Amino acid sequence: MYPREFDYVAPASLDEAFGALGDDSKVMSGGMSLLPLMKMRLFSPATVVDIGRIPGLDAIEDSGDHISVGALVRHADTATSDLIKANAAALATAASLTGDVQVRNRGTTCGSLAHADVAADQPAAVIALGATMFAQSASGTREIAASDFFVDAMTSALRSDEILTGIRFPKAGPGEGSAYDKLGRRGGRSDYAVAGVAAWVKKSNGSIEDARVAVTGVGTKPTLAAGVAEALIGSDGSDAAVKSAAEKAIDGITVLEDLYGSVEYKSHLAKVYVARAVKAALANAG
Amino acid sequence: MQVSMTVNGGEVSGDVEARTLLVHFIRENLHLTGTHVGCESGYCGACTVILDSKPVKSCSMLAVQAEGSSITTIEGLASNGELHPVQEGFWERHGLQCGFCTPGMIMSSVALLEENDNPSEAEIRHSIEGNLCRCTGYHNIVKAVEYAGAKVRGEEPPPPDWEEGS
Amino acid sequence: MTIGVFGTSVKRTEDPALIRGQGLFVDDIKRDNEAAAAFVRSPFAHAKITSIDKSAAEALPGVQAVYTADDVRSLGPLLAQVPIGKLRPLLADGVVKHVGEAVAMVVADNAATARDGADAVFVDYDPLKVVVDPEYAATNEALVHDDLESNIIHTWEEGDAEAVQALADREDTVVTSVKMVNQRLIPTAIEPRGVLAEWQHGYDRVTLHSTTQQPHAVAGALALTFGLPGVSSARVIAPEVGGGFGRGLNVYAEEMLAVFASRELGRPVRWIETRSEASKSTTHGRGWAATATIVSEPDGNFLAYSLVGVADMGAYSQNFSVAIPVLGQFTMPGQYKWDAIYWKMDCVHTHTPTVDAYRGAGRPETSFYVERAVDTAARDLGMDPIELRKKNFFQPEDFPAATLIGMSMDSGDYGGNLDVLVEKADIAGLRAMQETARAEGRYFGVGIATFVEACGLAPSGFADAGVSWAGYGLPSAFNESAVVRVHPDASVTVVTGTGPTGQGHETVWSQIASDRLGIPMERITVVHGDTKDTPMGIGTGGSRSAAVGGVAVAIAADRTKEKAAKVAAHLLEASEEDIVFADNGAHVAGSPDKNVPWTDIAATAYQPHKMPEGMEAGLDMTAFFDPSNLTWPYGSHVAVVEVDPETGDVELLKYVAVDDCGNIINPMIVGGQLHGGITQGIGQALLEAAVFDDEGTLITSTLTDYPIPTATDVPSFDLHKTTTPTDANPLGVKGIGEAGTIVSTPTIVNAVVDALSPLGIKHIEMPLRPRRVWEAMQEARA
Known part of the structure; x- marks a missing residue:
């Protein structure tokens, strides 16, 4: 219940924040993932860099053909933003299913992404949306594709001197739609994902012109299910086509057993939820 | 480290360690012990307070993170001795038993009604999903919030659903 | 001014402090x-x-x-x-x-x-070397404590194994046998x-x-x-x-x-x-692995029942330890008439935290086994589970009903209670919905379970049966005490030996005292939980507080009133027998104008020179109550569920309960106890399990991995009642604290198994998380 002692830094600017980052430091935005670990002393950084007071990072912005979400945008804002709901339903839904009311009021979308929990919801959504992640450091900004951002359990592509200052993804064009669905650990959609799937599709002339599908919860990291998209593209999006594509849900994914599912069950769930998410995305596609 | 914030309408400040959680600052420094600690992982919600109009878990925040914010705890709800409608609802509809989760449960319910004074049962349940209660089975908590919603709207609350008689 | 009338939903006197955050828990006292x-x-x-x-x-x-x-x-x-x-x-x-x-x-x-x-x-x-599995522990292949000869520290055994076997061996009988785990739980107050x-x-x-x-x-x-x-x-x-919940x-x-x-x-x-x-x-609960066997005739007439297994005690014995299963023994036969019965439970040490009382303590376990076995027998016999139960229930004329386990059940109309459920829940309508759902390929289940509980522990003679209960140097007894003190200003202190943890004793005890004395509840204070101020009390557990401690309050209040009646008679120059207490005072029967307020009676009672000749001052009476029997509340519950055929996810759609806890003092509080109890039982059925790995590490040690029900996991409940008072105490109250927990667990499992019965599934081990349910469906489909 009491974290180990640490140094606390609350920089007023990103430059100050970069200066405070070191080998044994940790960036905190909402703290919803970090503080419980610190309280249980499962993780004890020497320095906590609280970016919560840096101005300019809390906006959801419409930049014409893209939407950007700043580092301090909270889950509740992501979930209720009309802009995100209209253009990136997968992310709005995933944010609405993250934690509970209180967690959504403090935790941030980017914080959840940087934390890279294997069973978190929003990572799947940003992969499916083809988002770009902005990894900023004193030496500049790296743009990382969401599909390359999640490296392993609790490990992202961020270097220790970098901060995820925001993400950006394309707005929904004609015929495009996305969705997220999951089985939660408490059943229904409650709690972390036993298996969660985000799907993005682009329809054109009665067939699927493009698609991206990402799976979370079942393996070591949220993963792009490339085989599913491949099978979907060019198909008519019929239930049969979706079901057939869903069979490829775990291609290339190392499925792990845990308290909530065997390898067999989680593999099965991935397929079920790929089908559900793709169908919902097709329904959402204008 | 020095922190200062507004708690229940009054300016407060104190000297804390970086690792001092907001809930500990509220309980130990301010002696407001109505805000409870029931877990470590941030699941139980007994520590819920309203921070800048939003319910948050004060066990999952550092006191220093709350610098400059405005906080309402359970002790700040009743005004001039008059119960808040949600407090009244919990009493009228038997929304509590042991009372340990109650302050957090009430704070989440107050925040809900401030956003939506006529929530459906599903919306009420969703809003208190982050507050665990082991005594009531939530049934009468839902009824308590429905009672309070009616009071806030200026309507007659629905009657209790228990049958009288021995 | 509230006269706490017996049977009315008086608002709780505990609440004003708690809803303001002013209640003082241990960590609030500096x-x-x-x-x-x-x-x-x-x-x-x-x-x-x-x-x-x-x-x-x-x-x-x-x-x-x-x-x-x-x-x-x-x-x-x-x-x-x-x-x-x-x-x-x-x-x-x-x-x-x-x-x-x-x-x-x-x-x-x-x-x-x-x-x-x-x-x-x-x-x-x-x-x-680590011993985690209680069944393995019972083999004694490895010892938990090398200075004990066996991991089995006690065996409860009752009945006639040979008689059960002889009936099972008869060619014309149907034998239903199910091995089931009643998994270990973490109380999680x-x-x-x-x-x-x-x-x-x-x-x-x-x-x-x-x-x-x-x-x-x-x-x-x-x-x-x-x-x-x-x-x-x-x-x-x-x-x-x-x-509390036993922890x-x-x-x-x-x-x-x-x-x-x-x-x-x-x-x-x-x-x-x-x-x-x-x-x-902190102690865990449950942790049984046992086989329940029913022997019946083809027409559904029950002949014999046996329950044989092991109960995990953990590494060390604490408070009740081996005495928990014996509480289950009391209700092991359920509500059914048997010709033969056998029960054997080995209590074993394992390298795990201590297992002790958890809401229901033994009774949820045995009720789970018998109710799951009865539902399974109904499938084996091709009978409706409601009809099968009614056919084998003790009938109203059987009470007091002697069971083969040596108990005498006080009162009941089990079939009548189940009939109320059939009507209130519209079981016929639910079955029609099920038929429609099945035609659409959906798994829709209607699960019924009934139960009888042994509450109001207990006639103190129980403390000398089987094992010693005197380990703290306390009297080996189960009585409860109360003091009712009317102060000179006619305010009242009620002192109780019970130990409430949210049950509302302050309200209900003052309601009882107010009902008896005619003094408003606002002028009554209940003192509990402090050994300095309270006479010897056993504590709160086993749904015993109202039926033992509450009765002690009533008796002490009556004794106080008897003395007050003498004072009032003296003041009114009337006969003591004609004094009636009401409206915060006393009057002469038939002459409400001839009255005296309680304040005058109380003041007089502390001034010897104004009292009747030879009477001692003071209005302060103590009572110790020892019940003549356990009390036997019962009920019938139904759950309606739907299972996702693709994922095994169980959705609980509806829950209806009809309970009979004898006379009810405060219906609001009884309902609250049921809501919470049902939810805890649902937690066991669907969500909760203390899971250890092979090294004995508890892998469910935080609320993240030990999910107790949240508001979105349960529906609102539809509660009804029947009323069969007990004669084991003068208030006719039976107890309600554990009822919901006892019966909701088998109710839910019966519903899920009912939903999946088209697949031929007969049992799924709890908790019925989607994973388990899907695995059972896969196995059945293969």
């Missing part, structure tokens, strides 16, 4: 100069301690002391009320026997520093345990605040452990307690150790449990 304790706990389930290095911890600024077994060995082990099996050393002495066992205690100036100190104690372990110990040097007295349901037992254990002059030197206070029906090492540290350091010492600590240092 003392000057207090120190805080933290524990070093074992990461191993079974290991030799080869060394403990406390130097780094002792060197930390703010750390006052680090204690190990060497410091506390002379205090002896933690006492148990039923001391059978291995008792727990206060701190592990050379060897650890479960993950989370306390190895050292660090006391520091504040809690954070104490935690830092605990992290700085370095313990070396040499791991030993929302307030973690906590203690505040204050040793008073010079007096050699101690005051201990603790989250307990039985302060008198804790006082008894303190007096014996610390060699105090007597229990009167140990004052134990249970302030507001944030949930507070115990005496814990941390209570003794905090007192020890306070004595050593001369400072108040506080310890507040963390949640992950609670999952290992």
Whole structure:
């Protein structure tokens, strides 16, 4: 219940924040993932860099053909933003299913992404949306594709001197739609994902012109299910086509057993939820 | 480290360690012990307070993170001795038993009604999903919030659903 | 002005403080100069301690002391009320026997520093062979304690195995046999345990605040452990307690150790449990593996029932330990008439935390087994589960009904109660919905379970049967006490020995006193939970408080009223027999104008010169009540579920209950007990399990991995009642605290199995998480 002692830094600017980052430091935005670990002393950084007071990072912005979400945008804002709901339903839904009311009021979308929990919801959504992640450091900004951002359990592509200052993804064009669905650990959609799937599709002339599908919860990291998209593209999006594509849900994914599912069950769930998410995305596609 | 914030309408400040959680600052420094600690992982919600109009878990925040914010705890709800409608609802509809989760449960319910004074049962349940209660089975908590919603709207609350008689 | 009429939903008197955040729980009570304790706990389930290095911890600024077994060995082990099996050393002495066992205690100036100190104690372990599975433990292939000859520390056995077998062997009988696990649970009251110990040097007295349901037992254990002059030197206070559920029906090492540290350091010492600590240092519940067998005739006439298995006790025996299964023995036959019965339960040690009382304590386990077995028998026999139950129930004319387990059940109309459920829940309509759903390929289930509970523990003679219950130096008895004191201003103090943890005793006891005395509830204060002020009480548990403690209040109130009637008669110049109490005063029967207010009666009762000749002053009466029998509440519940055919996810759509707990004092409170109880039983059925890996590590030690129901996991409940009073006590009340928990678990499992019965599924082990359900469906489809 009491974290180990640490140094606390609350920089007023990103430059100050970069200066405070070191080998044994940790960036905190909402703290919803970090503080419980610190309280249980499962993780004890020497320095906590609280970016919560840096101005300019809390906006959801419409930049014409893209939407950007700043580092301090909270889950509740992501979930209720009309802009995100209209253009990136997968992310709005995933944010609405993250934690509970209180967690959504403090935790941030980017914080959840940087934390890279294997069973978190929003990572799947940003992969499916083809988002770009902005990894900023004193030496500049790296743009990382969401599909390359999640490296392993609790490990992202961020270097220790970098901060995820925001993400950006394309707005929904004609015929495009996305969705997220999951089985939660408490059943229904409650709690972390036993298996969660985000799907993005682009329809054109009665067939699927493009698609991206990402799976979370079942393996070591949220993963792009490339085989599913491949099978979907060019198909008519019929239930049969979706079901057939869903069979490829775990291609290339190392499925792990845990308290909530065997390898067999989680593999099965991935397929079920790929089908559900793709169908919902097709329904959402204008 | 020095922190200062507004708690229940009054300016407060104190000297804390970086690792001092907001809930500990509220309980130990301010002696407001109505805000409870029931877990470590941030699941139980007994520590819920309203921070800048939003319910948050004060066990999952550092006191220093709350610098400059405005906080309402359970002790700040009743005004001039008059119960808040949600407090009244919990009493009228038997929304509590042991009372340990109650302050957090009430704070989440107050925040809900401030956003939506006529929530459906599903919306009420969703809003208190982050507050665990082991005594009531939530049934009468839902009824308590429905009672309070009616009071806030200026309507007659629905009657209790228990049958009288021995 | 509220006269607390019996049978009315009076608002709770406990609530005004609690809803304002003014209720004082242990951690809310502060003392000057207090120190805080933290524990070093074992990461191993079974290991030799080869060394403990406390130097780094002792060197930390703010750390006052680090204690190990060497410091506390002379205090002896933690006492148990039923001391059978291995008792727990206060701190592990050379060897650890479960993950989370306390190895050292660090006391520091504040809690954070104490935690830092605990992290700085370095313990070396040499791991030993671990026994986790209770069935494996029962084989004695490996011993949990090498100084005990067997892991089986006690065996409960009753009935006639040969008679059951003879019936099973008859060619014309149908034998239904199901092996089932009633899994281990973590009670998870929302307030973690906590203690505040204050040793008073010079007096050699101690005051201990603790989250307990039985302060008198804790006082008894303190007096014996610390060699105090007597229990009167140990004052134990249970302030507001944030949930009991059996975890507070115990005496814990941390209570003794905090007192020890306070004595050593001369400072108040506080310890507040963390949640992950609670999952290992506070008792668990359930943990049975057993086979239930029903022998019936083809027409559904039940002949015999047996239940044989093992009950996990964990590594150490604490409060009740082996006595928990015997509570289940009482209700093992269910509500059914059998020609033969057999019950055998081996109580075994394993390298896991202690298992003890958890809401229902033994009765949910045996009720689960019989109700699951009856539903399974209905499928084997091709009969409707409702008709099969009604055919074999004890009938109203059978009461008092003698069971083959040696009990006499007080009263009941089991079939009538089930009929009310059939009507209120519209079972016929639900079955029609099921037919439609099945035609659409959906898995829609309607599950019914019924139960009878043994409450109101108990005629004190029970304490001399089977095992000794006197381990804290307390009287071996189960009576409860009350004092009703009418003050000179006619306000009232009711003192009770019960230990409420949210049940509303303050309200209900003052309601009883108000009902009896005619004094408004606003003028009645209930005192509980402080051994200094309360006469001997056993505590709260086993749905006994109203049926034993509440009755004691009524009797004490009646005695007080009897004396007051003499005073009133004197003042009204009437005959004592004609005095009627009502409206905060007394009047002469038939002449309401001839009255005297309670304030005059009470004032007179404290002025000898104004009282009847020869009468002693004071209006203060004590009662001890010992019931003539257990009470036997019962009921019928139904759950409606739908299972996702693709994922195995269970959705609970509807829950209807008809309960009979005898006379009801406060319907609102009875309903609340049912809602919470049903939800806890649903938790066992669908969500909760204490899971250990092969090394004995508890992998469900936080609320993240031990999911108790939230508001979105359960529906609102539809409650109804029937009323069959008991004659075991003068109020006719039976008990309701555990009823919901007992019956909702088999109700839910019966519903899920019913939903999946088209697949031929007969049983799925709890909790019915999607994974388990899907695996069962896969197996059935293969």
